[in-house]
Amino acid sequence: MRKEHCCDTMRARIAPVCDQHPDPWDCNKALMVYWPREDAYGIMNRIEGERMTSRIRFCRWCGDPKRDLSDARLDALEELGIDWATDPVPEDFQTDTWWRRRGL
Ligand SMILES: [Zn+2]
Ligand SMILES: [Zn+2]
Known part of the structure; x- marks a missing residue:
């Protein structure tokens, strides 16, 4: 079952339309991660080549509250x-x- 994300910006930042970067971590349009298993959202942090994520409690664009199961x-x-x-x-x-x- 597909998750309906809260807003267009979130949708675009989780799965940007981009044919140059199959790996979203390589694409600077990709900013957010969604984990279906926990119904949780995170922001992608690219720090000195490291790939880190931090979970978020609210959508930064529309303010929709996010949970973490x-x-x-x-x-x-x-x-x-x-x-x-x-x-x-x-x-x-x-x-x-x-x-x-x-x-x-
Ligand atoms: Zn890209
Ligand atoms: Zn949103």
């Missing part, structure tokens, strides 16, 4: 008796399926 995901795994550090993580939990199924 990392903790909820680990809690849900724990409820299923799965130790995410050592057990194989079910396929649902590797994508956005787990939180969509739970109506989160």
